[in-house]
Amino acid sequence: xxDIGTFEILHEDPESRARLGRLWTAHGPVDTPxxxxxxxxxxxxxxxxxxxxxxxxxxxxxxxxxxxxxxGMEVFEKxxxxxxxxxxxxAILTDSGGYQVFSLTHLRRMTPDGVWFQSHVDGTxxxxxxxxxxxxxxxxxxxxxxxxxxxxPCPCTPEYACQAVDRTxxxxxxxxxxxxxxxxxxxxxxxxxxxxxxxERCAKGLLALGAFDGYAIGGVSVGEPEDLIMPGVRMTADxxxxxxxxxxxxxxxxxxxxxxxxxxxxMFDCVMPTRLARHGTVFTRSGRYSVRAAVHRLDDRPxxxxxxxxxxxxxxxxxxxxxxxxxxxxxxxxxxxxxxxGYFGFIxxxxxxIRENRFxxxxxxxxxxxxxxxxxxGAAAGA
Amino acid sequence: xxDIGTFEILHEDPESRARLGRLWTAHGPVDTPxxxxxxxxxxxxxxxxxxxxxxxxxxxxxxxxxxxxxxGMEVFEKxxxxxxxxxxxxAILTDSGGYQVFSLTHLRRMTPDGVWFQSHVDGTxxxxxxxxxxxxxxxxxxxxxxxxxxxxPCPCTPEYACQAVDRTxxxxxxxxxxxxxxxxxxxxxxxxxxxxxxxERCAKGLLALGAFDGYAIGGVSVGEPEDLIMPGVRMTADxxxxxxxxxxxxxxxxxxxxxxxxxxxxMFDCVMPTRLARHGTVFTRSGRYSVRAAVHRLDDRPxxxxxxxxxxxxxxxxxxxxxxxxxxxxxxxxxxxxxxxGYFGFIxxxxxxIRENRFxxxxxxxxxxxxxxxxxxGAAAGA
Numbered sequence: 001x002x003d004i005g006t007f008e009i010l011h012e013d014p015e016s017r018a019r020l021g022r023l024w025t026a027h028g029p030v031d032t033p034x035x036x037x038x039x040x041x042x043x044x045x046x047x048x049x050x051x052x053x054x055x056x057x058x059x060x061x062x063x064x065x066x067x068x069x070x071x072g073m074e075v076f077e078k079x080x081x082x083x084x085x086x087x088x089x090x091a092i093l094t095d096s097g098g099y100q101v102f103s104l105t106h107l108r109r110m111t112p113d114g115v116w117f118q119s120h121v122d123g124t125x126x127x128x129x130x131x132x133x134x135x136x137x138x139x140x141x142x143x144x145x146x147x148x149x150x151x152x153p154c155p156c157t158p159e160y161a162c163q164a165v166d167r168t169x170x171x172x173x174x175x176x177x178x179x180x181x182x183x184x185x186x187x188x189x190x191x192x193x194x195x196x197x198x199x200e201r202c203a204k205g206l207l208a209l210g211a212f213d214g215y216a217i218g219g220v221s222v223g224e225p226e227d228l229i230m231p232g233v234r235m236t237a238d239x240x241x242x243x244x245x246x247x248x249x250x251x252x253x254x255x256x257x258x259x260x261x262x263x264x265x266x267m268f269d270c271v272m273p274t275r276l277a278r279h280g281t282v283f284t285r286s287g288r289y290s291v292r293a294a295v296h297r298l299d300d301r302p303x304x305x306x307x308x309x310x311x312x313x314x315x316x317x318x319x320x321x322x323x324x325x326x327x328x329x330x331x332x333x334x335x336x337x338x339x340x341x342g343y344f345g346f347i348x349x350x351x352x353x354i355r356e357n358r359f360x361x362x363x364x365x366x367x368x369x370x371x372x373x374x375x376x377x378g379a380a381a382g383a
Numbered sequence: 384x385x386d387i388g389t390f391e392i393l394h395e396d397p398e399s400r401a402r403l404g405r406l407w408t409a410h411g412p413v414d415t416p417x418x419x420x421x422x423x424x425x426x427x428x429x430x431x432x433x434x435x436x437x438x439x440x441x442x443x444x445x446x447x448x449x450x451x452x453x454x455g456m457e458v459f460e461k462x463x464x465x466x467x468x469x470x471x472x473x474a475i476l477t478d479s480g481g482y483q484v485f486s487l488t489h490l491r492r493m494t495p496d497g498v499w500f501q502s503h504v505d506g507t508x509x510x511x512x513x514x515x516x517x518x519x520x521x522x523x524x525x526x527x528x529x530x531x532x533x534x535x536p537c538p539c540t541p542e543y544a545c546q547a548v549d550r551t552x553x554x555x556x557x558x559x560x561x562x563x564x565x566x567x568x569x570x571x572x573x574x575x576x577x578x579x580x581x582x583e584r585c586a587k588g589l590l591a592l593g594a595f596d597g598y599a600i601g602g603v604s605v606g607e608p609e610d611l612i613m614p615g616v617r618m619t620a621d622x623x624x625x626x627x628x629x630x631x632x633x634x635x636x637x638x639x640x641x642x643x644x645x646x647x648x649x650m651f652d653c654v655m656p657t658r659l660a661r662h663g664t665v666f667t668r669s670g671r672y673s674v675r676a677a678v679h680r681l682d683d684r685p686x687x688x689x690x691x692x693x694x695x696x697x698x699x700x701x702x703x704x705x706x707x708x709x710x711x712x713x714x715x716x717x718x719x720x721x722x723x724x725g726y727f728g729f730i731x732x733x734x735x736x737i738r739e740n741r742f743x744x745x746x747x748x749x750x751x752x753x754x755x756x757x758x759x760x761g762a763a764a765g766a
Contacts, residue, residue: 042705046712049697071680071705078681079701087697297454298461314432314470318462322425322454329429329712 017264026183065100081141134178176211203239309341400647409566448483464524559594586622692724
């Protein structure tokens with residue numbers, strides 16, 4: 001077995017930067033390109049771990065900020081880390097908490113060492129900086145920790161974006177020095193907003209530290225118009241070394257993932273499959289739709305024709321609509337199962353296309369069916 | 384295979400009226416004594432049908448009133464009945480809707496043919512009587528339909544209880560004449576409140592119709608003090624024929640079920656395992672407790688030591704507490720799985736004790752551990 005942290009590039013697409021890779025973690029290999037379901041509060045919403053195992057899910061994301069607030073670190077110290085707490089035996093990546101601290105909380109004061117803020121739950125005064133974030137992630141025992149960063153919202157002034165890059169670099173250097181859990185990898189995060197020169201400075205600064213096992217593209221899905229997301233990915237992916245995994249944070253529409261893979265991105269996370277499931281939005285290979293619509297009241301078809309997921313194997317749209325309509329938990333479970341099944345199926349087909357040297361056709365087809373210019377009702381809103 | 388409606392008595396306890404039976408329905412045999420999980424709105428709350436199948440659940444209860452309001456009968460007419468709608472391949476019993484009409488809705492007017500009322504959801508004016516109830520249950524296609532009854536609340540005046548028995552008998556006679564779904568059985572319901580003479584009149588009236596495949600004991604768990612429940616069961620069970628199944632409606636504490644089985648009751652339903660699961664109440668073989676209590680924050684034990692359910696096999700009390708505490712669906716799923724597993728385990732042990740001629744010891748032990756006079760913290764509140 002290769003050393004933990006090894007990133008094998010198994011195959012490269014001849015027409016783009018797309019590649020098949022394998023990242024070795026303390027909880028086994030993670031095949032890339034990979035989609036990581038979000039388990040904010042030590043659970044992927046509405047799903048049991050055995051359901052994710054059946055999807056061959058190899059890595060989950062956990063949220064440092066949320067887990068620190070509830071249940072709190074004492075629980076993880078006593079009970080042996082996040083894997084054991086949620087009984088997840090495969091890999092876990094934890095975010096740094098930076099995004100939540102800056103977006104969810106009432107900020108009190110910035111210092112060179114971190115941020116004073118009030119918890120979004122009960123207003124408790126808390127402090128988090130690079131040392132605290134890494135200590136929490138060490139206690140959680142994630143396989144991949146993220147360096148503590150400042151992710152400014154979009155829009156923000158160039159001056160603020162510049163300061164955020166300064167802090168992100170300074171904090172990244174501190175993170176690199178912190179003790180880690182056994183076998184824990186650490187990724188740096190490139191910020192810089194919509195400014196190519198800031199992105200470049202941030203990436204170069206992180207690379208100069210020579211301390212990271214992978215690099216993330218941060219701050220491209222934090223409120224900007226959709227047409228700024230892909231340019232942000234493009235300008236950042238170009239700055240990152242071929243030999244390390246590249247992780248695009250928080251971006252998860254099918255067409256965006258395909259375009260990003262073409263630019264060399266290996267890892268994705270997104271709350272969409274579960275969040276939209278709670279609202280009754282169903283992803284299909286031909287776009288998405290709301291199963292709550294009255295037109296599905298008597299609809300005897302499965303959520304998606306030809307789908308092999310547990311929901312489509314047994315139930316009709318009319319039944320799922322009824323469950324959601326009367327607030328029954330099983331409704332959310334079924335739409336989440338279906339959407340997550342669709343995400344893993346999409347990534348499996350994407351990988352197959354790279355393996356078989358037909359990724360460019362797959363990417364073009366994905367853009368046609370799901371992209372921003374896609375034709376057909378509902379298609380433009382495709383996952 | 385015996386005819387549909389056949390009730391085989393497989394073994395009788397030498398010391399009580401407890402018996403092992405088998406009721407043949409259009410969707411297979413139902414072994415008794417049996418516990419029927421409640422699937423009010425075409426789902427047992429938070430559970431998927433495959434989870435109930437794994438518990439060897441042989442029969443579910445559905446609610447005529449709720450299903451008539453939402454999704455409405457057009458859905459079942461178009462989509463082929465309740466079994467197909469919720470993809471449940473085993474037996475289903477539907478209640479008559481009488482209990483909900485009289486307890487949930489704003490009543491408008493009683494007529495000899497039924498009741499005008501307003502829907503509890505949106506105030507829609509609706510009418511239900513024996514013809515309507517049986518027509519709905521026919522459309523649902525349940526294996527066992529219940530005759531439309533009036534279940535007066537406790538307390539009520541003797542005069543009102545008497546009128547309710549008159550109406551229940553008149554409506555039962557009408558129900559017996561209605562067309563049924565193929566192979567559908569119909570049970571009559573004995574009302575009469577706390578009055579032995581009314582109970583006797585009602586039971587004799589139902590038996591005189593000679594039309595029912597089984598008999599239910601109604602109106603003993605509708606608001607009366609707990610010490611009136613078992614006397615109500617006793618006075619009614621004595622009136623019902625040995626050769627037909629006896630169904631005690633809405634009663635489901637372990638000790639009550641054991642005492643009722645001793646009186647010859649064969650079937651039970653109760654919302655407790657799922658309803659209390661939503662509040663974080665966990666049933667165990669030594670009583671029940673709230674896993675939401677702060678004392679379980681760092682508790683690494685499973686919900687119940689030695690339990691083989693999917694929740695106890697993988698998770699700690701600390702984890703389940705956290706999930707419930709932050710409002711995650713998986714928390715409710717796990718407590719519901721555990722509680723339902725406990726119910727089916729209890730019924731399995733009860734059946735074993737009858738089969739092995741040691742039911743009396745089982746009943747006494749159940750009373751000791753879970754009964755109203757049980758010693759020990761939490762024990763008196765045992766399931």
